[in-house]
Amino acid sequence: MRTNNFPGGCIIKKVILLACCSILIFSVIANAAGGVKKKRPLPHDYGKVVLNNYSERAHMAPVVFDHWLHRSKFTCRLCHVDLAFAMKTGTTGIKASDNMKGYYCGTCHNGKMTHGSRTVFAACSKTPGDDFGRCERCHSQGKTVKKDYDFYTYTEKFPKERFGNGINWEKAEADGMIRLVDFLEGVSIKRTAMTVQKDFSLGPNVKGMREIIFSHQKHTVWNGCEVCHPEIFVGVKKGATKYSMVEIFEGKYCGVCHTDVAFPLTDCQRCHTKQVQ
Numbered sequence: 071m072r073t074n075n076f077p078g079g080c081i082i083k084k085v086i087l088l089a090c091c092s093i094l095i096f097s098v099i100a101n102a103a104g105g106v107k108k109k110r111p112l113p114h115d116y117g118k119v120v121l122n123n124y125s126e127r128a129h130m131a132p133v134v135f136d137h138w139l140h141r142s143k144f145t146c147r148l149c150h151v152d153l154a155f156a157m158k159t160g161t162t163g164i165k166a167s168d169n170m171k172g173y174y175c176g177t178c179h180n181g182k183m184t185h186g187s188r189t190v191f192a193a194c195s196k197t198p199g200d201d202f203g204r205c206e207r208c209h210s211q212g213k214t215v216k217k218d219y220d221f222y223t224y225t226e227k228f229p230k231e232r233f234g235n236g237i238n239w240e241k242a243e244a245d246g247m248i249r250l251v252d253f254l255e256g257v258s259i260k261r262t263a264m265t266v267q268k269d270f271s272l273g274p275n276v277k278g279m280r281e282i283i284f285s286h287q288k289h290t291v292w293n294g295c296e297v298c299h300p301e302i303f304v305g306v307k308k309g310a311t312k313y314s315m316v317e318i319f320e321g322k323y324c325g326v327c328h329t330d331v332a333f334p335l336t337d338c339q340r341c342h343t344k345q346v347q
């Protein structure tokens with residue numbers, strides 16, 4: 071005869087049930103927050119940004135910007151602090167004239183900068199002239215344009231993960247498979263390195279939900295301090311910023327990056343790692 075006389079069984083079941091419920095509830099919230107939720111993007115499309123504030127009006131195809139290629143070469147901080155790109159699609163309002171003056175994409179895409187052994191092709195000019203092929207490398211939405219970098223060949227040897235680009239970017243950097251440029255001569259300002267805070271755990275405030283270990287060290291590699299402080303987190307004292315998973319799903323706090331570019335929120339266990347005692 072089977073009797074359930076294992077004393078902890080019931081509690082364990084409740085915890086599992088609670089965790090499952092939270093996942094269910096949160097996927098519903100996640101869907102609601104995203105409106106009509108888009109299909110999960112393919113690995114090479116994750117982090118793709120399409121810019122069309124001015125292009126189609128000027129009879130050019132919208133611009134496609136891929137995070138996967140650029141983040142394999144530069145830090146988030148370099149672009150989002152030194153170069154002043156906003157962290158929300160379309161809000162920077164980049165214009166052809168900005169690029170031609172050497173701002174935004176034109177900081178690097180000026181036909182002069184070298185990266186590795188290659189010269190970075192130039193961005194916009196007043197008229198395409200006979201160089202329309204160059205324009206189409208960026209103004210490529212809806213066109214079949216041959217790329218110099220194929221996602222799958224380029225990332226073949228990178229350590230893998232389940233979601234997002236399907237790549238463990240943190241490990242790829244830590245293992246030295248990619249080397250990130252964080253400083254551009256004449257653009258970035260020399261800063262003195264700040265002491266990096268110790269890793270700490272964040273309690274999810276729900277029984278049975280695993281704790282989160284937040285690593286300052288690992289985040290600073292990509293973001294310096296300024297991407298997060300003071301705009302996303304005030305950062306004066308742990309616990310000073312109050313937020314919930316719902317807000318994270320709405321794209322705030324951790325969700326600013328972990329929605330479209332850093333590994334996505336579907337990967338619950340990558341943040342909720344530590345078994346609650």
Ligand code: HEC
Pocket residue numbers: 119121135137140141144145146147148149150155156157158159160161162163164292326327330331332
């Ligand atoms: C080479 C420059 C560059 C690098 C490096 C870069 N970004 Fe971006 N990022 C951009 C541009 C350009 C946009 C679009 C800005 C706009 O449309 O106004 C953008 C947009 C974003 C957005 C908004 C996306 C959306 O769907 O609205 C997020 C989030 C973001 N970046 C995070 C990151 C993170 C995290 C990293 C580092 C892992 C990173 N970026 C590295 C240039 C860069």
Ligand code: HEC
Pocket residue numbers: 133134135136139140143144148149153174175176177178179185188189190191207208216217218219220
């Ligand atoms: C911090 C420097 C930097 C900035 C800013 C930057 N790029 Fe790039 N981009 C690069 C480098 C380096 C490459 C690789 C060039 C090469 O190896 O030929 C590249 C390559 C590209 C490619 C070619 C991809 C391929 O496979 O052929 C496109 C398209 C592109 N960038 C678009 C953009 C757009 C659009 C912006 C602005 C929204 C932008 N980039 C901003 C550095 C930058």
Ligand code: HEC
Pocket residue numbers: 121122123124125126128130132133163164165166167169175179191192193194195196197198201202204205206207208209
């Ligand atoms: C490195 C990427 C890149 C390349 C290469 C590039 N552009 Fe652009 N261009 C942009 C970005 C980014 C925008 C702003 C996109 C938007 O929001 O519509 C833009 C916008 C434009 C616009 C819209 C009008 C305006 O004032 O902003 C025109 C016209 C334009 N580009 C012309 C060209 C021509 C002509 C070429 C080829 C000689 C070219 N671009 C090559 C990135 C590029």
Ligand code: HEC
Pocket residue numbers: 264265266267284286289290293294295296297298299303304305306307308309310311312
């Ligand atoms: C990816 C985002 C991110 C980056 C990058 C980052 N921090 Fe933080 N920081 C946080 C978060 C999250 C907290 C906790 C905030 C809270 O609970 O209110 C925090 C808290 C802090 C605190 C308060 C610590 C305590 O124990 O009370 C300090 C000081 C701090 N950060 C300094 C820095 C410095 C210096 C850098 C760069 C070397 C940096 N941070 C980079 C996200 C970040």
Ligand code: HEC
Pocket residue numbers: 146238239240282283284285288289292293297298302323324325326327328331332333340341
């Ligand atoms: C400014 C952008 C940004 C913000 C805000 C941010 N992250 Fe990240 N995070 C990253 C990037 C970039 C990586 C590198 C891995 C990747 O891109 O997938 C990363 C990696 C991680 C990792 C894996 C590395 C490790 O520590 O083991 C964890 C876990 C993580 N983030 C948790 C968090 C949590 C929790 C928060 C909020 C308290 C947060 N992140 C806020 C950008 C961000």
Ligand code: HEC
Pocket residue numbers: 092093094096097272273274275276279282313314315316318324325328334335336337338339340341342
């Ligand atoms: C990028 C990191 C990250 C990912 C991925 C993530 N969480 Fe969280 N989660 C957090 C943080 C940080 C908190 C703590 C907020 C606080 O301070 O209370 C949290 C809190 C929670 C809580 C506690 C209640 C609340 O609203 O704060 C639940 C339940 C939860 N998460 C469920 C999930 C589920 C389910 C998933 C996967 C679908 C998930 N989380 C993915 C970072 C993450």
